[in-house]
Amino acid sequence: xxxxxxxxxxxxxxxxxxxxxxxxxxxxxxxxxxxxxxxxxxxxxxxxxxxxxxxxxxxxxxxxxxxxxxxxxxxxxxxxxxxxxxxxxxxxxxxxxxxxxxxxxxxxxxxxxxxxxxxxxxxxxxxxxxxxxxxxxxxxxxxxxxxxxxxxxxxxxxxxxxxxxxxxxxxxxxxxxxxxxxxxxxxxxxxxxxxxxxxxxxxxxxxxxxxxxxxxxxxxxxxxxxxxxxxxxxxxxxxxxxxxxxxxxxxxxxxxxxxxxxxxxxxxxxxxxxxxxxxxxxxxxxxxxxx
Amino acid sequence: xxxxxxxxxxxxxxxxxxxxxxxxxxxxxxxxxxxxxxxxxxxxxxxxxxxxxxxxxxxxxxxxxxxxxxxxxxxxxxxxxxxxxxxxxxxxxxxxxxxxxxxxxxxxxxxxxxxxxxxxxxxxxxxxxxxxxxxxxxxxxxxxxxxxxxxxxxxxxxxxxxxxxxxxxxxxxxxxxxxxxxxxxxxxxxxxxxxxxxxxxxxxxxxxxxxxxxxxxxxxxxxxxxxxxxxxxxxxxxxxxxxxxxxxxxxxxxxxxxxxxxxxxxxxxxxxxxxxxxxxxxxxxxxxxxxxxxxxxxxxxxxxxxxxxxxxxxxxxxxxxxxxxxxxxxxxxxxxxxxxxxxxxxxxxxxxxxxxxxxxxxxxxxxxxxxxxxxxxxxxxxxxxxxxxxxxxxxxxxxxxxxxxxxxxxxxxxxxxxxxxxxxxxxxxxxxxxxxxxxxxxxx
Numbered sequence: 184x185x186x187x188x189x190x191x192x193x194x195x196x197x198x199x200x201x202x203x204x205x206x207x208x209x210x211x212x213x214x215x216x217x218x219x220x221x222x223x224x225x226x227x228x229x230x231x232x233x234x235x236x237x238x239x240x241x242x243x244x245x246x247x248x249x250x251x252x253x254x255x256x257x258x259x260x261x262x263x264x265x266x267x268x269x270x271x272x273x274x275x276x277x278x279x280x281x282x283x284x285x286x287x288x289x290x291x292x293x294x295x296x297x298x299x300x301x302x303x304x305x306x307x308x309x310x311x312x313x314x315x316x317x318x319x320x321x322x323x324x325x326x327x328x329x330x331x332x333x334x335x336x337x338x339x340x341x342x343x344x345x346x347x348x349x350x351x352x353x354x355x356x357x358x359x360x361x362x363x364x365x366x367x368x369x370x371x372x373x374x375x376x377x378x379x380x381x382x383x384x385x386x387x388x389x390x391x392x393x394x395x396x397x398x399x400x401x402x403x404x405x406x407x408x409x410x411x412x413x414x415x416x417x418x419x420x421x422x423x424x425x426x427x428x429x430x431x432x433x434x435x436x437x438x439x440x441x442x443x444x445x446x447x448x449x450x451x452x453x454x455x456x457x458x459x460x461x462x463x464x465x466x467x468x469x470x471x472x473x474x
Numbered sequence: 475x476x477x478x479x480x481x482x483x484x485x486x487x488x489x490x491x492x493x494x495x496x497x498x499x500x501x502x503x504x505x506x507x508x509x510x511x512x513x514x515x516x517x518x519x520x521x522x523x524x525x526x527x528x529x530x531x532x533x534x535x536x537x538x539x540x541x542x543x544x545x546x547x548x549x550x551x552x553x554x555x556x557x558x559x560x561x562x563x564x565x566x567x568x569x570x571x572x573x574x575x576x577x578x579x580x581x582x583x584x585x586x587x588x589x590x591x592x593x594x595x596x597x598x599x600x601x602x603x604x605x606x607x608x609x610x611x612x613x614x615x616x617x618x619x620x621x622x623x624x625x626x627x628x629x630x631x632x633x634x635x636x637x638x639x640x641x642x643x644x645x646x647x648x649x650x651x652x653x654x655x656x657x658x659x660x661x662x663x664x665x666x667x668x669x670x671x672x673x674x675x676x677x678x679x680x681x682x683x684x685x686x687x688x689x690x691x692x693x694x695x696x697x698x699x700x701x702x703x704x705x706x707x708x709x710x711x712x713x714x715x716x717x718x719x720x721x722x723x724x725x726x727x728x729x730x731x732x733x734x735x736x737x738x739x740x741x742x743x744x745x746x747x748x749x750x751x752x753x754x755x756x757x758x759x760x761x762x763x764x765x766x767x768x769x770x771x772x773x774x775x776x777x778x779x780x781x782x783x784x785x786x787x788x789x790x791x792x793x794x795x796x797x798x799x800x801x802x803x804x805x806x807x808x809x810x811x812x813x814x815x816x817x818x819x820x821x822x823x824x825x826x827x828x829x830x831x832x833x834x835x836x837x838x839x840x841x842x843x844x845x846x847x848x849x850x851x852x853x854x855x856x857x858x859x860x861x862x863x864x865x866x867x868x869x870x871x872x873x874x875x876x877x878x879x880x881x882x883x884x885x886x887x888x889x890x891x892x893x894x895x896x897x898x899x900x901x902x903x904x905x906x907x908x909x910x911x912x913x914x915x916x917x918x
C-alpha cells in the first residue's frame with residue numbers, strides 16, 4: 184500500500200549539505216578555492232605539458248632558434264674591426280690574439296674578455312672597445328712607450344717607464360736613442376734608472392749604461408771601462424756628488440777605473456794599474472827631489 | 475552546582491570569544507517557529523573598557539546581518555520532543571541565516587519557552603570583612619544564598635542578583651565601593667528541567683555549533699517588549715507563543731518571576747480544526763486571517779469559506795460566519811488568560827506598584843485580545859512589540875519575534891548572573907592549589 188499524499192518536501196539540508204555550506208562560508212577555505220584552485224590549475228597545465236622530455240627539448244630549440252634569428256639580424260652584425268693608436272706590429276699582434284671571424288653578431292662578442300686579452304699584450308697599455316653603429320668594432324689602443332733597453336738573461340728587451348716589457352729587440356743598435364740597463368732585477372727599478380740617467384746628463388756622451396748589482400744598487404758604466412759604484416739608497420744624490428767633483432776637478436777625465444760611493448761617508452777611488460805605476464813614479468820623483 | 479557554575483562560565487567564555495570574533499547567532503527555539511538571527515558586533519567598546527549600556531540601550535553596538543525563520547518540527551510546549559526533527563529544523567534556520575549573512579557562525583545563544591520553569595527567591599547575607607564592599611564581597615554574599623531544594627533533574631537557568639541591601643539601606647543596584655557592615659542580597663533563581671536543556675545542547679552540538687548562552691524565552695521577550703519604565707516600575711510580560719505562554723515579571727529592571735502556561739496558539743488552531751472539521755493548515759489560515767475574540771453584529775454577516783479538496787461538494791463548499799469562529803477561539807484564549815492570571819496571582823503580582831501587563835508573542839495579534847485580557851488580567855494591558863534593532867528585516871519585527879530580539883539584547887549586554895562572579899576562596903576545597911592561587915591574588 185502506498186501513501187496517497189506525497190509528504191511535503193523537507194526543507195532541511197542534509198547533515199553533509201549543511202557542513203559543506205558552512206565550510207564554504209569559512210573565509211580561508213573560500214579564498215583557497217576561489218583563488219588557489221584556479222591558480223593551481225593554471226600552473227598545472229604547463230607543468231604537465233613540460234613533463235615530457237622531448238617537448239622540453241623542442242621548446243628549448245625553438246627558443247634558441249628565435250634568439251638566433253634576432254641576433255643575426257643585420258642591425259646587430261659586426262663586419263670589421265678598426266684599431267686606432269697602434270703601430271703596425273701591435274696591430275698585427277692584436278689581430279693575431281683576437282681571431283674574430285667577421286661578419287659576426289654583436290651578441291657573440293664578449294667585449295670585456297676581448298679587452299682583457301688585448302691588454303694582456305705587452306705592447307698595449309690600455310685598450311677600449313666598442314661597437315660603433317654601422318657594424319664596426321672599434322678598438323682604441325694606447326701603446327706602451329719604450330724607455331730603456333734591458334739586457335737581461337733572455338736577451339735584449341725594451342721596457343717602458345714602469346719596467347713593463349714592451350717588445351724584444353734583436354740588437355742594441357736598433358734603438359741607440361734609448362739608454363741601456365743590465366743586470367739581475369734591473370727591470371724592477373727602471374724608474375730609478377731613468378732618474379739616474381737624467382741626473383747623468385752631463386756625462387751623456389760617455390755613458391754606456393747602468394748595471395744593477397745584486398738586485399739592489401746601481402753601477403754607472405762609462406766608456407774607458409770606468410764605473411761609478413752607487414749606494415742602494417740616495418743613488419741620485421751620490422751621482423750628483425760625483426758629477427760635482429768631476430766638474431771641479433775633471434775627476435772622471437783622469438785615469439780612474441772605479442769611483443766607489445757605496446759608503447757615502449767614505450768615497451773611494453781606484454786607479455788603473457798604469458796610473459798607479461805613474462803615481463808611484465811621480466811620488467818617487469818627488470821624494471828624490473826633496474831628498 | 476559547581477558543574478553548573480563551570481558550564482555557565484564556559485558559556486560566558488564562548489560568548490566572549492564570539493564577541494571577539496564579532497559574529498554570533500541567536501536561536502529562538504519555539505513550538506511553532508524556529509528563528510535564527512546572525513548578529514555582527516562592530517567592536518565598538520565603551521570608553522574605559524567597561525561594558526555598560528550605551529546609546530540606544532546598548533543595541534547600537536550590533537546589527538542583524540542574517541535572519542531566517544522556519545516552521546519548527548519536533549518541538550511541542552516549548553520543549554524538544556523529537557531530537558532529529560528538531561535538529562533538522564535548527565539546521566534549516568541556521569543555514570538560511572548564514573546564507574543571508576554570508577558568514578559562518580560558530581557560536582549560538584539559544585532560548586526556549588518550556589521545560590517547566592520555576593522561580594525561587596533566595597537571600598543571603600554576610601558580614602563585611604572590610605568596611606568597603608568589594609567584588610569578592612559580592613561573590614561571597616551570592617555564595618551565601620542558601621540553595622533551595624530544586625528537586626532532582628532540575629537545572630539552574632538564571633541566577634540573577636536582584637537587590638542588594640547594605641545595613642539598613644535596601645534597593646541598591648551596585649553596592650561596590652559603599653561603606654557598611656552587613657551586606658545582604660536577594661537573588662532570583664530560575665530552574666528548568668535538566669532534560670530539556672540537555673536535549674537542546676545536544677541538538678545544537680549536532681549542528682556543529684557552540685552554545686554561548688541559554689536563556690528563558692519569557693525573560694528574553696520581557697527584555698525586548700517592556701519599555702524601560704515598565705521594567706523599572708514593575709510589569710508582567712506575557713509571551714503568547716505557539717505551544718506555551720511565558721510569563722515574566724520585572725521590577726527595578728530585574729526579572730523577579732518567570733513561569734509558563736503550557737497552552738498557546740496551537741491549541742487554538744487545533745480547537746478550530748476539531749470544531750470545524752478542517753485540516754490543521756486550513757485552521758491555521760482561518761485563524762490568522764479571520765480570527766478574533768470579540769463578536770459583533772457585523773461578524774454574523776461575514777462568511778468564511780472553509781474550502782477543502784475532499785471531492786464531496788457539500789463538504790468542500792461549507793461556509794461559517796466569523797461569529798462561529800470567534801465562538802470557538804474565545805473559550806481557549808480565555809482559558810489561557812485565566813491560567814496566566816492564576817500564575818500572576820500566585821506570584822503576588824497585585825502587590826507591585828505598577829501592574830502593567832504587556833501582551834506579546836505571535837498569539838497576541840488576535841484582534842480584540844487586549845479588551846479580553848483587560849477583563850481577565852486587569853486594567854493596564856497593552857500589546858507590546860519588540861523594540862527595533864538595526865538591520866532587522868521587516869518580516870521579523872512583529873510581536874512573534876519578541877523573544878529573538880530580547881535574546882539579541884541579552885547577547886549584547888547580559889545581566890550579571892551568579893556565575894559572573896568568582897567563587898569566594900572559602901568555597902574551594904581546603905588544600906586546593908586554586909585556593910592558594912586565589913588567596914595570593916586577593917592579598918597582593
